[in-house]
Amino acid sequence: DIQLTQSPSSLSASVGDRVTITCRSSHVINNYIAWFQQKPGKAPKSLIYAVSSLQSGVPSRFSGSGSVTDFTLTISSLQPEDFATYYCQHYDRYPITFGQGTRLEMK
Amino acid sequence: EVQLVESGGVLVQPGGSLRLSCVASAFTFSTHWMSWVRQAPGKGLEWVANIKQDGSERHYVDSVKGRFTISRDNAENSLYLQMNSLRGEDTAVYYCATMVEDRTGHLSFDYWGQGTLVTVSS
Numbered sequence: 111d112i113q114l115t116q117s118p119s120s121l122s123a124s125v126g127d128r129v130t131i132t133c134r135s136s137h138v139i140n141n142y143i144a145w146f147q148q149k150p151g152k153a154p155k156s157l158i159y160a161v162s163s164l165q166s167g168v169p170s171r172f173s174g175s176g177s178v179t180d181f182t183l184t185i186s187s188l189q190p191e192d193f194a195t196y197y198c199q200h201y202d203r204y205p206i207t208f209g210q211g212t213r214l215e216m217k
Numbered sequence: 218e219v220q221l222v223e224s225g226g227v228l229v230q231p232g233g234s235l236r237l238s239c240v241a242s243a244f245t246f247s248t249h250w251m252s253w254v255r256q257a258p259g260k261g262l263e264w265v266a267n268i269k270q271d272g273s274e275r276h277y278v279d280s281v282k283g284r285f286t287i288s289r290d291n292a293e294n295s296l297y298l299q300m301n302s303l304r305g306e307d308t309a310v311y312y313c314a315t316m317v318e319d320r321t322g323h324l325s326f327d328y329w330g331q332g333t334l335v336t337v338s339s
Contacts, residue, residue, distance in 0.1 A: 142323050146262070153312055153332055154254075154262060159325040197262055201323055205278050206264040 112137045112200050116209035122217040127188045131212045133198035135179040142202040145174055145183045148211075149194045157196075158183065190216075219243050221313050221330030228336045233303050239296040239313030239330055247291040250316035250324050253298050255309035256332075263309075266298065267316060267324065280306075303337045310334050 113136040123129050133143065141161045146154040156165045158174040161181060171186045185192055193216050198209040225237040237253070252267035266277045266287040275287050286299040296313050310332040316324040 142325075144325050146326070148262075153329040154326075155329070156326050159317075160319070165327070199262070199264075199326070201325055204276050206267075208262040208264070211261045 111205055112139065112202065112207055114198055114200060114207055114209035116196075116198060116212045118212060119210065120213040120215065122215050123188055124217045125188050125190055129185045129188055129214065131183045131196055131198075131214075133176075133181045133183070133209050135181070135200060138178055139181075139200050139202045141177065142200055143174070143176065143181045144199045144201065145172075146197045146199065147192075147194045148197065154197065188214075219315070219328045221315070221328060223311065223313050223330045223333040226311060226333030226335045228338065229303055230339050231304060231337055233337070234299070234301045235303065235335060237298040237300065237311055237313075237333060237335070241294045241296070241313075241315075244315070244328075246289075246294040250318060251287075251289060251296045252314045252316050252324075252326065253287060253296075254312045254314055254326075254329075255307075256312070257306070257309045260309075265311070268296070300335070303335075305337050308335060308337045 115134045117132045143161050145158040148154045157168050162174040173184045195211045195213045197211050220242045223239045229235050253265040255263050255265050268275045268287045284302045288297045312329050312332045314329045315327045317327050
């Protein structure tokens with residue numbers, strides 16, 4: 111199975127900061143990486159698919175990049191509503207797996 | 218607006234059975250792969266199963282193979298998860314989600330329901 115390791119596991123930042131979350135895969139992935147945002151008690155929300163394609167309605171301050179085994183989610187200027195937990199996920203092959211999550215907290 | 222509404226989550230004893238449902242609206246259900254994803258309390262997300270548009274193809278995570286069955290009724294815009302031989306480690310919020318298939322056949326998650334809580338405990 112493909113293991114996805116996110117770093118950091120938690121992160122404190124302020125409104126307006128630029129934030130980067132990394133997702134490292136145990137195997138080479140053919141760019142089938144997605145990112146999700148989840149707020150406490152709520153369902154996940156799809157942000158990005160295919161490494162860098164934004165889902166409809168997702169603000170442009172979110173971006174994704176990477177290749178092979180290393181991928182990143184960047185938020186260019188944090189907004190108050192962005193404080194949440196973020197997950198990466200691969201869909202290159204079965205089983206589909208998720209990273210362990212990165213909790214983004216307000217400093 | 219796409220809506221996915223899950224139901225059926227309850228407290229059940231170890232070894233018991235349960236059937237979850239997910240009713241979809243505001244999109245063409247029969248043209249989408251569908252999936253179940255779960256989240257144990259305080260833990261991360263775990264993909265459970267998915268099913269092709271016509272039900273002809275299904276995939277499961279190893280930990281539920283032989284115990285869980287995913288199915289769908291396109292006439293009723295409904296997705297199901299039959300859960301048998303339940304264990305404590307199956308305790309989780311179960312989400313249904315739509316999937317989008319790209320030109321290479323790879324599937325990405327799109328819309329998610331609000332989830333239903335399954336608790337397995339004596």
